[in-house]
Amino acid sequence: MSQLAAKPYILAVDIGTTSAKTLVIRGTDGHVMAGHSVEYPMFTPRADVAEQDPDEICEAVTGAVAAVMTKADIPADKLLCISFSSAMHGLIAVDEQGKPLTNLITWADNRAVQTADIIKKEHKGRSIYMRTGTPIHPMSPFVKLVWMKDSMPDIHRNAYKFIGIKEYVMHRWFGQYVVDYSIASATGLFNLNHLEWDKEALVLAGITPDRLSTPVSTVHVMEGIEAGIARRMGINPSTPGVVGASDGVLANLGSGAFEHGVWAVSIGTSGAVRAVTRKPLTDPEGRLFCYALKEDFWVVGGAINNGGIMFRWVRDTLATLEAEEGRRRGMDPYDYLTQLAASVPAGSGGLIFLPLLAGERAPYWNANARGVYFGLSLAHTKSHMIRAVLEGVMYRIHSVAEALTGLVGEPEEIRASGGFARSEFWRQMLADVMGTTLSVPDAIEASGLGAAQLGLFAMGEVKDFSGIHNWVKAGTRHVKHQENHDVYKRLTPLYQKVYHQLSREFDEIAAFQKEQL
Structure with missing residues (x-):
């Protein structure tokens, strides 16, 4: 009863x-x-x-x-x-x-x-x-x-x-x-x-x-x-x-997001991409986790270390003056920084950021990975640098999603949750990078x-x-902007190449930092 x-x-x-x-x-x-x-x-x-x-x-x-x-x-x-x-x-x-x-x-x-x-x-x-x-x-x-x-x-x-x-x-x-x-x-x-x-x-x-x-x-x-x-x-x-x-x-x-073809992406301090299966499923390449929900519900996916914490780093370290300017205007600093990021086009003028400040989990599982700006030129402004950080987090999510696709197939829909889901700008950016419809409960x-x-x-x-x-009432839905998606399709493979080219150097700089810090 x-x-x-x-x-x-x-x-x-x-x-x-x-x-x-x-x-x-x-x-x-x-x-x-x-x-x-x-x-x-x-x-x-x-x-x-x-x-x-x-x-x-x-x-x-x-x-x-x-x-x-x-x-x-x-x-x-x-x-x-x-x-x-x-x-x-x-x-x-x-x-x-x-x-x-x-x-x-x-x-x-x-x-x-x-x-x-x-x-x-x-x-x-x-x-x-x-x-x-x-x-x-x-x-x-x-x-x-x-x-x-x-x-x-x-x-x-x-x-x-x-x-x-x-x-x-x-x-x-x-x-x-x-x-x-x-x-x-x-x-x-x-x-x-x-x-x-x-x-x-x-x-x-x-x-x-x-x-x-x-x-x-x-x-x-x-x-x-x-x-x-x-x-x-x-x-x-x-x-x-x-x-x-x-x-x-x-x-x-x-x-x-507990049915076939429906994935969850959450970005809080860290971030993750997850899909549900009916039995334990592990990745032969060891890139993804498999965790229990119930005996007949298992969640497969990958987590990243550097999610929303990267935006906090931008606010507190990279763009402190801009954050303060936002406060003077009576705005949330994050909203003001988002406006600056939105003032430059997708791709940040060819500036790529590897947001690996806290090492990284899926799919690389490299605790020695570190942050990198790649392609920085005199033409780039602080707004480009801010947008590149946000795009870098989305490239990270894309890397995990690529590995998950190989295990469970393409997603039909992505459900967004976590602090990032409050930002329309970030949500649309993820839809553009992934090329998949994104819904926000x-x-x-x-x-x-x-x-x-x-x-x-x-x-x-x-x-x-x-x-x-x-x-869970259906909220906003985001469909990819094709022009932006085309830009990101060019840059995501380059992002991957930059990471792999530096994998050995990450070990060297991490060892140096351990001695110094």
């Missing part, structure tokens, strides 16, 4: 890379009653370090829940459940009391780059990838653990468990160490076909299964939130918690919406995900 009449609301909690986002969603029609976000910093004292404070993130999540419950102004007993979304690839070592022995080592941390190279060359890296679906890269918790054996031997030896940020929050709230199949499948330690920890990967990582959380389905339900935490958040301790999935796969679900925070739909399924309120189509 349906509980929605008595408890019509779902609380979606999305623990992202830069902020915790919460939504209160009406389960009958997907209407967002309220939303809130709380940001937290990333510590980058060196070029290869990217860590966060897990306790600070816990506080941000708690505060974001409390704030959204106040905004939504609904009784606590009207919540059907809390459903979770989370960023992937993080690693925290904890002691027996659950206290962190390390910061959260995020996906952007590249200290394990040499370890990844060794695994690829000296061990069975390809076979491990084919079983686990996570490319061999320093982002992977598997590679981090192998690195930690040598770099942090005492912590590696003495840690009680190695967990991700969602597991850390779950343990605080529910007192359990569980990890959903989706997050587990992004660790490089999880066998996709058997849905259990991979024995060979564990041996190389130097750990046993008991030092990891217990894998559970993404629709696993927990009860018994710690009373003090529940009170602070304004919810009942008896409110069920649905473990949920990773933000990437939930973005596909929340944007309605009216719910931009697709991961939270996907978490809510998964919560309904877990609580037995729906039998499948078809109802998401009623939640």
Whole structure:
């Protein structure tokens, strides 16, 4: 019997890379009653370090829940459940009391780059990838653990468990160490076909299964939130918690991109291109990931490190004076910088930018990659340089899409989500680069919406995900501008050539930077 009449609301909690986002969603029609976000910093004292404070993130999540419950102004007993979304690839070592022995080592941390190279060359890296679906890269918790054996031997030896940020929050709230199949499948330690920890990967990582959380389905339900935490958040301790999935796969679900030929592209801090299949599917060339949504839903695709963070770099480093000018005019700095970019034609006058400032993931999986302006001349202005950065991010997305096409076929439609989807200029640029129709669902925070739909399924309120189509209203559609598309068709192969010509030099400059920074 349906509980929605008595408890019509779902609380979606999305623990992202830069902020915790919460939504209160009406389960009958997907209407967002309220939303809130709380940001937290990333510590980058060196070029290869990217860590966060897990306790600070816990506080941000708690505060974001409390704030959204106040905004939504609904009784606590009207919540059907809390459903979770989370960023992937993080690693925290904890002691027996659950206290962190390390910061959260995020996906952007590249200290394990040499370890990844060794695994690829000296061990069975390809076979491990084919079983686990996570490319061999320093982002992977598997590679981090192998690195930690040598770099942090005492912590590696003495840690009680190695967990991700969602597991850390779950343990605080529910007192359990569980990890959903989706997050587990992004660790490089999880066998996709058997849905259990991979024995060979564990041996190389130097750990046993008991030092990891217990894998559970993404629709696993927990009860018994710690009373003090529940009170602070304004919810009942008896409110069920649905473990949920990773933000990437939930973005596909929340944007309605879970059918053949419909892809999801999300660009937030980073970015990704994803398609859904009915069974695990790995790339013989090791370029793409394969992560679980449910036992019969798998998401194949590739992530890039340098998405919206590149626009932030433009604002804070390349175009600080222009950003300030935008503020003086009463505009959002990003809107003003976008106007400058739009003032020059597609192709930026032959200026190409490789936006690889944080190394890169798919399809190159090269942590040593670095940013490059190519073709810069005296004729180019700051506006050309800004536009070239934005185009460079789209070239990156195109590179991943090209690899994905070889595995699952051409897309018929692309659904856009994430912060970039708020910009009409960026959306149209992606349609022009890809040459594919782009649609923008009216719910931009697709991961939270996907978490809510998964919560309904877990609580037995729906039998499948078809109802998401009623939640996701079709928004703006972008069709390629043929003239711009023709320009980008000429420049994307050149972009690829520039990258490959510099692959060896990237290693040399990264080594130099490691010595200097």
